[in-house]
Amino acid sequence: EDKVVQSPLSLVVHEGDTVTLNCSYEVTNFRSLLWYKQEKKAPTFLFMLTSSGIEKKSGRLSSILDKKELFSILNITATQTGDSAVYLCAGLGTNAGKSTFGDGTTLTVKP
Amino acid sequence: DAGVIQSPRHEVTEMGQEVTLRCKPISGHNSLFWYRQTMMRGLELLIYFNNNVPIDDSGMPEDRFSAKMPNASFSTLKIQPSEPRDSAVYFCASRPGTGELFFGEGSRLTVL
Numbered sequence: 001e002d003k004v005v006q007s008p009l010s011l012v013v014h015e016g017d018t019v020t021l022n023c024s025y026e027v028t029n030f031r032s033l034l035w036y037k038q039e040k041k042a043p044t045f046l047f048m049l050t051s052s053g054i055e056k057k058s059g060r061l062s063s064i065l066d067k068k069e070l071f072s073i074l075n076i077t078a079t080q081t082g083d084s085a086v087y088l089c090a091g092l093g094t095n096a097g098k099s100t101f102g103d104g105t106t107l108t109v110k111p
Numbered sequence: 112d113a114g115v116i117q118s119p120r121h122e123v124t125e126m127g128q129e130v131t132l133r134c135k136p137i138s139g140h141n142s143l144f145w146y147r148q149t150m151m152r153g154l155e156l157l158i159y160f161n162n163n164v165p166i167d168d169s170g171m172p173e174d175r176f177s178a179k180m181p182n183a184s185f186s187t188l189k190i191q192p193s194e195p196r197d198s199a200v201y202f203c204a205s206r207p208g209t210g211e212l213f214f215g216e217g218s219r220l221t222v223l
Binding site for chain 2: 031032034036041042043044045048088090092094097098099100101102103104
């Protein structure tokens with residue numbers, strides 16, 4: 001059975017701090033690792049990573065995948081209160097077509 | 112595009128009643144997923160369809176749950192009879208091919 005584990009489960013920081021969120025996976029016939037942000041409502045897509053070592057960036061957020069060690073990290077620099085959310089990662093396999101989600105990391109950014 | 116549309120947004124019902132949740136995926140997306148989210152169990156996949164055909168329903172908790180996708184623009188998730196432990200937020204998501212999921216706003220179900 002596919003498995004995705006995120007750490008830490010929760011994190012409290014102050015504005016301006018840099019955070020690193022971790023995601024390890026065991027996914028049969030792995031294809032991609034996806035990151036989502038969930039605020040009050042539905043998860044929204046952040047990144048999809050398919051190749052090792054290639055960093056994806058969007059503003060203050062960046063992510064990278066290590067297919068040898070089976071993990072990914074999501075970095076957020078200069079955090080803002082608006083970054084407060086649950087961050088979910090999901091592993092996608094080729095033969096199943098379904099995404100297996102981790103339990104998420106709850107990030108709280110204090111002013 | 113209006114995105115994935117779910118209804119109802121909130122449903123409060125009594126144990127034993129039938130509940131039907133509805134979803135309209137984004138036009139052109141050929142895969143549709145039903146997820147359930149609770150504090151205890153996180154985001155769980157219940158069932159997914161590819162080109163209107165159910166591919167994997169191994170996450171459906173038991174026979175009380177059923178899902179249909181009669182055409183490319185509509186899907187339902189039915190719970191009959193409902194129980195308090197079914198209380199959760201139910202998300203529908205669609206996807207074009209492989210890649211990211213586009214989630215609806217969710218249906219919050221409370222079973223008393």
